[in-house]
Amino acid sequence: MGHDGQGATEALLADQEVRLLIDAGRANEANSLFDQLLAKVPPGLDPWTRAAILTRRAVAAWRLKRIPLALELAAEGWSDIDAEKPTGSYAADTLGRLGYLLDGIGHRRAALEISRVSVEVARTGEDRDILAHCLQGLAGTLNFRACELPPELAEATFREAIPLFEEGLSLATEGRIHIALLAAYGAALAGVGELFRAEKTANEALTLAARQDNRWARSVGNWVLSMVRRRQGRLDHATGFGRIAVDEAERINDASLLQRYSQDLADICHENGDPIGEAEALRRNISARQTAIETLQEGLGQALEQRRLAIRAQRLATAAQELATRDPLTGLSNRLGLERSAQGILDRATASGRIPWLVLIDVDWFKGVNDAAGHAAGDAALREVAQLLRAECRGGDLIARWAGDEFVVLLTDAVTDHSEGRTSPVGVAVAERIRMAVDQHDWTAVLGVTQRPTVSVGVATGHDTLERLFANADVALYRAKRHGRNRVEVYTPSEDYAIKPPR
Incomplete structure (x- = not known):
């Protein structure tokens, strides 16, 4: 027998000793031994063996009136094998004990069904004692079921139990x-x-x-x-x-x-x-x-409270993750959020044959806005720019504040024929809409009569990494700044061209 098999056997024997103490009415000794066993589940067990150990302990906890622990152990054992097809003796043992627990909480019909399955599965295994135990569980459930039936129906149920008991007695002598x-x-x-x-x-x-x-x-x-x-x-x-x-x-x-x-x-x-x-x-x-x-x-009540605390902890963890990837000033994704999400967007674009675009936006002369109107007004202006970005981008586009007065939009476009100027690539069209929205926006409520902000935009495309797309868009952005600002420039490996704002 291997080390893992020996560990499982020892654990099952120790659990059996607890059950013997319970059946003898020696609850204090049973509790003491049970507490020692709780922290000992041998490592490296297959799912059904581990589930058998956990459900045996669930039954012991139930008999010791430690109901929350019993439910927790049963749930853990069941979750281990929820997706597994029951096969072998340990699977049968697990199902039989779950049937006992269901019977204990009054789900007699469910207990009867799962007990029947446990016997069917036990017949495919090699452990005679486990088959005998499953037979005893099913026949005992039938006995109790018969006691609840009218006399004219009870006898048939008792008769169904008798051959099960007799088979079990032939196995466990x-x-x-x-x-x-x-x-x-x-x-x-x-x-x-x-x-x-x-x-x-x-x-x-x-x-x-x-x-x-x-x-x-x-x-x-x-x-x-x-x-x-x-x-x-x-x-x-x-x-x-x-x-x-x-x-x-x-x-x-x-x-x-x-x-x-x-x-x-x-x-x-x-x-x-x-x-x-x-x-x-x-x-x-x-x-x-x-x-x-x-x-x-x-x-x-305790299970619901534990569930409530688990949900609360999950929500707090989700909120913490959200905060870590969210810019607090604008509510957009921050640099970390962009970096975490970008690769998935690029991978999906490649898989679906779509074209990724990166749009890099920089607010022109933003230092002058801050100096003239103050930092609070400057922050309000950045929030306003963020709202304009949301309005001009599509629902699935990723919008992020990169740093300071720089923003990034990552989006994808279906492959279409852009020849002869019939259509504009989506990334370029979105960039121009953003530029125009900022240029034509009424800034009076935010900045008064201070200099009106505009944006310069660099655009890059291609199946590249985020770093490469950003570097190419930065080249285009620098050209937009150099050529007078308030304009969109698109990076291309072979030629430079600009989409100039209407005059």
């Missing part, structure tokens, strides 16, 4: 699973009226339970004897066995058993004309149900 199968098998036999066999099976289970200090089996065995005596009409004896079953279920913190058995005990007391016993059994039943509801509500 000793140990905890054998006792669990044996005890619950007696209930199915009693349910179909085979009272002699049911009593014999229950007594055999109780003998083994006493040897192994298994209070879970002691609870189930006494419930079976209570069922037998009730069917025989010996209600005093049925009451006695029923009280033992309820006491043991309460001692091992098994809410499902406690609710079922206390309800049955109340019914027996009612039939026996014992209102005091009936009232006490009903009190314990209501208390068990209320405890289960409160525990689930607490677990749900």
